[in-house]
Structures are given as structure tokens and as C-alpha cells.
Amino acid sequence: MVAENTPAEETKRQGFSLPLPSPLLWLVLLALAAAFSRHFVWLVEKGWHNEYYGHGFLIPVISAYLIYRRKELLATLPRERFGWGVPIILTGLALHLLAIVKDVNFVQGFALVLTILGLVVWLWGRNVAKDLIFPLAFLMFMVPMGRLLVDKFAQPMQLYGAAIAGGAAGFMGIPVHVEGTSMAIPDYTFEVAIPCSGLKSAIALTALGALYAYLLVGPLWKRWALFIASLPVALIANGVRLWLTIVLAASIGPKAAEGFFHELSGMFVFLIALVGLFGLGSLFGCSQIREDI
Numbered sequence: 001m002v003a004e005n006t007p008a009e010e011t012k013r014q015g016f017s018l019p020l021p022s023p024l025l026w027l028v029l030l031a032l033a034a035a036f037s038r039h040f041v042w043l044v045e046k047g048w049h050n051e052y053y054g055h056g057f058l059i060p061v062i063s064a065y066l067i068y069r070r071k072e073l074l075a076t077l078p079r080e081r082f083g084w085g086v087p088i089i090l091t092g093l094a095l096h097l098l099a100i101v102k103d104v105n106f107v108q109g110f111a112l113v114l115t116i117l118g119l120v121v122w123l124w125g126r127n128v129a130k131d132l133i134f135p136l137a138f139l140m141f142m143v144p145m146g147r148l149l150v151d152k153f154a155q156p157m158q159l160y161g162a163a164i165a166g167g168a169a170g171f172m173g174i175p176v177h178v179e180g181t182s183m184a185i186p187d188y189t190f191e192v193a194i195p196c197s198g199l200k201s202a203i204a205l206t207a208l209g210a211l212y213a214y215l216l217v218g219p220l221w222k223r224w225a226l227f228i229a230s231l232p233v234a235l236i237a238n239g240v241r242l243w244l245t246i247v248l249a250a251s252i253g254p255k256a257a258e259g260f261f262h263e264l265s266g267m268f269v270f271l272i273a274l275v276g277l278f279g280l281g282s283l284f285g286c287s288q289i290r291e292d293i
């Protein structure tokens with residue numbers, strides 16, 4: 001007597017396959033590509049050329065890799081058509097049309113992610129969508145919102161950076177006067193401009209913080225805390241950069257602060273923030289990488 005395979009074993013043996021005829025699947029993908037074609041062109045030609053989103057093209061690559069790494073687990077999950085995916089798809093398409101009418105490109109990006117999520121729910125069901133929720137939600141970080149974020153957060157980050165740097169320099173005994181985004185020491189005044197606000201590093205580190213928290217083994221609340229902490233870590237790291245600028249200007253001279261160090265300071269901020277983020281992970285007891293990724 002030959003034992004029959006269970007549905008899960010049969011699915012795993014065959015691999016993760018689509019519960020749709022291939023022509024229909026391709027039709028869905030082509031329709032999605034056609035609907036968002038203008039947005040794809042904008043992303044490649046302009047969106048990812050934004051100085052704040054040079055990392056944007058990496059996000060879908062990382063998401064695709066995370067999904068690929070879970071293919072064996074996905075093969076064991078029950079799959080079924082789930083009708084609630086349709087309202088999600090329609091909401092995403094409606095948001096996309098509204099964004100086209102209003103000519104707001106970044107909203108089209110969120111509409112695309114929402115539509116993809118709805119398609120996964122509709123085609124493969126709740127179980128698959130639940131398992132893929134992070135790789136799909138991670139796509140949000142590919143959406144360029146440079147101008148919106150600059151308008152909302154650049155000035156507060158400039159002020160915080162100046163306050164952190166000025167306070168640290170004053171604590172060291174350096175005579176510094178902070179007024180708004182301006183820091184003045186004898187014979188030198190440094191203005192914390194928008195490029196020095198740390199916003200670029202904060203955007204990139206927030207995406208990295210989300211990925212890092214997802215990859216770690218640990219309680220969910222600790223990983224959420226680690227992700228949320230990525231933003232203040234970026235702010236503190238930028239404050240350290242500005243503080244070092246004042247220290248160099250006071251001890252060596254303005255040319256030292258505005259020369260080689262200033263050119264590499266952006267990378268310096270990111271490295272400091274990265275070390276801080278990894279340090280928080282160890283402090284939270286979350287230093288082990290998940291084996292299922």
C-alpha cells in the first residue's frame with residue numbers, strides 16, 4: 001500500500017506554484033506594469049536620482065531576495081483565493097488615479113505597494129500575505145518623498161543638530177553661541193544648512209533599521225523598539241558630526257572643518273549611526289540573525 005502525500009507535502013514537493021493559469025497570471029502582471037508604467041519611468045529617471053533616495057533601487061531587490069529566501073516555507077502554506085484582496089486592489093488603483101490627477105508622484109508609489117499587497121492576498125490568500133507582510137511593507141522605503149520630508153523635518157533636524165553640537169562643545173569649554181541653526185565661535189561661524197541636517201542619513205538608516213530589526217531573533221517589541229530608535233540614533237550621529245566640526249574649527253582652524261572632513265562627513269555620520277544601531281541591538285539582547293532568512 002502506497003501512502004498518499006498530504007496537500008502540504010505535495011505542495012512542498014512541487015515547489016511554490018501559482019494557483020492561476022500562467023496566461024492569466026502574466027495578464028495580471030502586464031496590467032499592473034501598464035497601470036504604473038509612468039511611475040516606473042519617473043522612479044528610474046528622477047525619483048531615485050533624488051539626493052535623499054539614492055538607495056531606493058536597492059529596496060525592491062532586497063524585498064525580492066527576502067521573498068526568495070522564504071520559498072520553502074511558502075511552499076508549505078495553504079493557498080486559496082481570498083476575496084478581501086479585491087477591495088485592497090481597488091483602493092490601491094483608486095489612490096493611483098487620484099495621485100495622477102493631483103500629479104503627486106510619491107503617492108503613486110504607496111498605491112503601487114498597496115496594489116501589490118492586494119494581489120498577493122487575492123491570489124495566494126491570507127497565510128501567504130501574512131508571511132510576506134514585511135518584504136511587501138519594506139517596499140514603502142523605495143518611495144521617494146524627498147521634498148515632503150525636507151519641508152517637514154529638515155529645519156527641526158537642523159535645530160536639533162545645532163543644539164546637540166553646541167551643547168557638547170560648550171561642555172568641553174569651547175565658547176560657542178548657538179542661535180537657531182547658526183553656531184558661532186571666535187573667528188568662525190558655522191551654519192547648519194539643509195544638507196547638514198542629517199536627513200539623508202536618517203532616511204537611509206530608517207530603512208536599514210527596519211531591515212535589521214526584521215532579521216534579528218528576539219521579542220517583537222524589542223525589534224520594534226530597535227526600528228523606532230533608528231531615527232534618534234541618526235539625529236545623535238549627525239549631532240556628533242557637527243560637534244566635531246566645531247572642535248576642529250576651534251582647535252586647528254576653519255579650513256580643517258571645511259576641507260577633507262566636511263567632504264567625508266556624510267559617510268562618517270552613517271557609520272556612527274550604524275555602529276550605534278548595532279550597539280542597541282546587542283544592548284537589547286538581539287544580536288542573533290534569524291535562520292529562516
